[in-house]
Amino acid sequence: MLARARAAGFPADWTLGDAVHGSDPGLRRELENWAWSYVLAIKSSEPLRPEAGNGLITRTAAELAHTIPADRWRRLSAGDGTKGPRTCDWATVPLIVPGVTTGSHTLLVRRALTDRDDLAFFLVFAGAPTPLQEMVRAAGLRWTIEAGFEAAKGEVGLDHYEVRQWIAWYRHITLALLAHAFLAVIMAQTAPAEKKNRDDLAADKVPLTIQEIRRLLAQLVLVVKRSIKFIFGWSNWRRWHQAIARRCHIKRKIAKIQKVPL
Numbered sequence: 001m002l003a004r005a006r007a008a009g010f011p012a013d014w015t016l017g018d019a020v021h022g023s024d025p026g027l028r029r030e031l032e033n034w035a036w037s038y039v040l041a042i043k044s045s046e047p048l049r050p051e052a053g054n055g056l057i058t059r060t061a062a063e064l065a066h067t068i069p070a071d072r073w074r075r076l077s078a079g080d081g082t083k084g085p086r087t088c089d090w091a092t093v094p095l096i097v098p099g100v101t102t103g104s105h106t107l108l109v110r111r112a113l114t115d116r117d118d119l120a121f122f123l124v125f126a127g128a129p130t131p132l133q134e135m136v137r138a139a140g141l142r143w144t145i146e147a148g149f150e151a152a153k154g155e156v157g158l159d160h161y162e163v164r165q166w167i168a169w170y171r172h173i174t175l176a177l178l179a180h181a182f183l184a185v186i187m188a189q190t191a192p193a194e195k196k197n198r199d200d201l202a203a204d205k206v207p208l209t210i211q212e213i214r215r216l217l218a219q220l221v222l223v224v225k226r227s228i229k230f231i232f233g234w235s236n237w238r239r240w241h242q243a244i245a246r247r248c249h250i251k252r253k254i255a256k257i258q259k260v261p262l
Contacts, residue, residue, distance in 0.1 A: 002030075012036050014138040016145065019043050022123055032100055037126040039108065039138045044121060048107055051094035061121040064093045065109045073111065074132055075262055078140025083246070084253035086143065088112060089262065090136050092124075104129045108139060113260045152180040155214050183210045205239035206246060212239065 002015070015031055015038040022028075022040030031038050044062035068091045077085035088110045095105040104126050112118035124135050152158040156179040161172040191207045208216075212235060219231045 002036075006034060006036075014039055014141065016138070016142045017041065018142075022046075028123065028125070032097075032103060032125055035103070035127055037130075037138075038124070039135065039142075040123050041142075042121050042123050044119070046121065046123075048093075048123075049096045049098070050107075051096050054096070061107060061109075062119070064107055065091075065119055065121065068093065068109065073262060075113075075257075076133060076136045078110075078136050079143060081143070084250035085257070086140060087257050090132060092132055092135070095123075103127055106130070106135070108135050110139070113257060148180075151210050152176060155183065155210050156180045180210070183213050186213050204243055205236055206242045208239075 005012070015036050017027075017038070017040045019041045022042040023046060028038070028040065042061055044060060046061045047058050048061055048064060049056070049058055050064055073089045073091045075087060076090050077087045079086055090111070091109050093107040093109070095107055097105050104124075106124040106126075108122040108124050110120040110122070122135075122139055124130065124138075149158070153160075156176045158173065158176040158180070161169060163169050163172065187208055187210055190213075192204075216231065216235060219226070220228065
């Protein structure tokens with residue numbers, strides 16, 4: 001799939017993957033040969049060669065994480081979630097990859113705020129040294145992808161198939177993703193301009209979500225049992241209360257983050 005995308009001229013800023021893909025040295029070498037930057041999750045037992053030892057010492061990702069000095073950790077957000085910023089502590093360890101002379105290789109470590117033993121590990125490759133904030137931003141894009149899959153499963157039945165042949169499966173997946181894209185485009189087109197004053201969130205409604213758009217279409221197109229005024233009024237009321245709940249969640253999460261020492 002990646003080779004087809006590259007052959008079609010797809011401009012990849014970052015390639016992301018979980019530990020199954022990150023532990024595949026063949027995939028990593030191929031991406032490096034293409035000069036495609038990546039942030040791939042790896043297992044704690046992945047053997048790595050830190051730059052500090054001139055690439056002669058091999059240690060696991062977990063062992064390297066425990067050698068990071070306390071002043072090297074930075075508290076950064078990997079993006080906003082429904083309940084506020086996804087904030088964790090992050091640090092890096094420069095690496096050397098034998099046989100690879102181009103690009104920059106780095107171990108990126110994520111540490112939970114409330115449990116310092118809760119660590120996640122990522123291998124980062126880029127054509128040039130990359131700021132920590134950019135690595136964290138790229139790593140956080142996986143949450144967006146996962147949220148898209150979850151929405152497609154829940155709203156358009158991406159995983160609701162009972163087929164035994166490839167063609168039937170491919171048709172179902174294609175139609176489901178097309179329906180999801182249709183809803184996503186409507187959501188993007190109806191999204192209001194972002195407000196500079198976040199405190200105004202409680203006074204407004206949350207933007208239309210894919211779930212809300214699907215609900216409105218079902219009420220307006222499939223079976224209209226109530227007046228259009230009632231349907232939109234109920235939607236506005238629900239999204240107004242969602243805005244209040246979201247604002248409270250964000251304030252509570254930010255307050256909790258500020259209380260945790262680095």
